[in-house]
Amino acid sequence: MLDDMHEECGVFAISCNNDAAFNSILGLHALQHRGQESFGIVTSSSSSLFCYHFPGQVSSALDDIEEIKRSLPGNYAVGHVRYSTSGNKIGAQPLVGKSKFGDFAIAHNGNLINTIELRKQLDTEGCTFQTEIDTEVVLHLTSISTKNNFLESFIDGLKQIQGAYSFVAIHRDTIIGVRDPAGIRPLVLGEINGSYLFASETCALDIVNASFIREVQPGELVMVDQNGKLTSMFPFIQQKSRFCVFEHIYFSRPDSIMENKSTYEIRKTIGRMLAEESPPNNNIDIVVPIPDSGIPSAIGYSEYSGLPMELGIIRNHYIGRTFIQPTAEVRKVRVKLKFNANKNILKGKNIILIDDSIVRGSTLKSIITMLKDADVKEIHLKISSPPIKHPCFYGIDTPECKDLIAANLSTEEMQKSIGVNSLAFLSIDGLYYAIKGEVRNNATPQYCDACFTGHYLTFPSLD
Numbered sequence: 001m002l003d004d005m006h007e008e009c010g011v012f013a014i015s016c017n018n019d020a021a022f023n024s025i026l027g028l029h030a031l032q033h034r035g036q037e038s039f040g041i042v043t044s045s046s047s048s049l050f051c052y053h054f055p056g057q058v059s060s061a062l063d064d065i066e067e068i069k070r071s072l073p074g075n076y077a078v079g080h081v082r083y084s085t086s087g088n089k090i091g092a093q094p095l096v097g098k099s100k101f102g103d104f105a106i107a108h109n110g111n112l113i114n115t116i117e118l119r120k121q122l123d124t125e126g127c128t129f130q131t132e133i134d135t136e137v138v139l140h141l142t143s144i145s146t147k148n149n150f151l152e153s154f155i156d157g158l159k160q161i162q163g164a165y166s167f168v169a170i171h172r173d174t175i176i177g178v179r180d181p182a183g184i185r186p187l188v189l190g191e192i193n194g195s196y197l198f199a200s201e202t203c204a205l206d207i208v209n210a211s212f213i214r215e216v217q218p219g220e221l222v223m224v225d226q227n228g229k230l231t232s233m234f235p236f237i238q239q240k241s242r243f244c245v246f247e248h249i250y251f252s253r254p255d256s257i258m259e260n261k262s263t264y265e266i267r268k269t270i271g272r273m274l275a276e277e278s279p280p281n282n283n284i285d286i287v288v289p290i291p292d293s294g295i296p297s298a299i300g301y302s303e304y305s306g307l308p309m310e311l312g313i314i315r316n317h318y319i320g321r322t323f324i325q326p327t328a329e330v331r332k333v334r335v336k337l338k339f340n341a342n343k344n345i346l347k348g349k350n351i352i353l354i355d356d357s358i359v360r361g362s363t364l365k366s367i368i369t370m371l372k373d374a375d376v377k378e379i380h381l382k383i384s385s386p387p388i389k390h391p392c393f394y395g396i397d398t399p400e401c402k403d404l405i406a407a408n409l410s411t412e413e414m415q416k417s418i419g420v421n422s423l424a425f426l427s428i429d430g431l432y433y434a435i436k437g438e439v440r441n442n443a444t445p446q447y448c449d450a451c452f453t454g455h456y457l458t459f460p461s462l463d
């Protein structure tokens with residue numbers, strides 16, 4: 001993906017572990033693709049919380065890792081990597097709050113859709129907001145709750161919000177992981193030497209040598225106490241599961257497991273389905289992925305079509321994910337630094353170019369220009385997802401409809417605008433079949449796919 005569609009954040013938590021801070025740093029490093037603007041860790045020791053926030057990537061702080069560890073005592077920790085979604089331009093997580101049961105901290109991946117109303121309500125009750133982050137709403141709702149203990153107060157706060165979320169929380173010697181009732185955002189449970197962990201993806205478990213136990217279920221709250229006892233409950237109004245389909249297409253790291261399936265294998269299957277729906281012309285020489293996101297699908301396309309796959313575009317891995325930078329100007333410059341045409345492979349070739357999606361299309365045009373400058377004869381662009389025609393309100397920062405190229409142009413018009421010889425997208429049923437082995441249920445879709453279909457979720461009334 002070369003445009004502006006970003007996962008919001010990644011979360012990590014660990015209990016009863018002598019290296020809680022260090023393992024949190026490693027886990028957040030594995031989740032760096034989910035947010036590069038800042039990271040933070042809060043640990044608990046002797047009922048006191050210790051905080052560390054850094055305005056940058058986890059790798060930038062590794063030289064100071066011993067100092068960071070000394071500043072974060074305790075065997076319990078929650079952590080967060082952040083990308084700011086629309087309107088959430090200041091602040092870093094985890095956020096720390098106070099309650100009558102002691103200090104606590106929470107970190108959040110997702111987006112809440114009723115924060116404006118809740119902020120007005122909380123303002124009238126005397127709450128002072130320090131950030132624009134919707135996570136702070138839950139902090140205040142928990143703090144002012146009149147329930148009998150911290151867990152009940154936290155649940156009371158969560159019952160008043162609507163939207164997509166995976167939260168991790170820490171209170172004294174207890175950590176909590178919870179997913180929204182529709183299960184839109186991911187959260188997994190792992191274990192290492194008797195320590196339980198929560199993370200947005202299994203790749204964060206792998207880096208600390210933890211075993212993957214299972215996914216936290218939609219609407220499930222899992223608590224781990226000071227004795228290492230794990231308690232599961234389902235305190236919310238249940239909804240049909242609507243996991244974000246874009247986790248399978250792009251957001252998750254390819255070595256992660258989502259819905260008990262290999263993300264890498266799913267993306268290869270998506271590529272094979274794309275080849276079945278949009279087979280190559282007879283004059284095609286090679287399949288070329290746009291790295292890194294287009295590689296698994298390109299492998300699948302190559303395997304199904306019988307065409308060789310070549311790395312016709314080389315990525316400079318010392319440049320971070322271009323899309324996740326906060327300004328369009330910075331993104332534009334970094335695209336030029338990030339990719340280079342492998343001219344010896346490309347010269348005189350007719351190619352199929354594979355990427356996972358098109359959002360704005362602006363930076364893709366730069367790639368096409370680069371390929372033409374490398375003397376590629378024909379470029380046939382294949383996209384391993386349907387056209388993105390609608391913005392997301394559930395934790396993915398997307399442009400408005402006016403900036404989404406597929407919302408404003410037909411496929412033929414996009415083809416001309418981008419400058420390719422042909423353009424084809426995977427169908428919505430092809431996408432579903434590749435992931436679940438069945439077509440989309442139009443009455444009750446199996447995934448949240450609003451960015452493709454405009455079929456937005458509805459949430460139960462809170463009254």
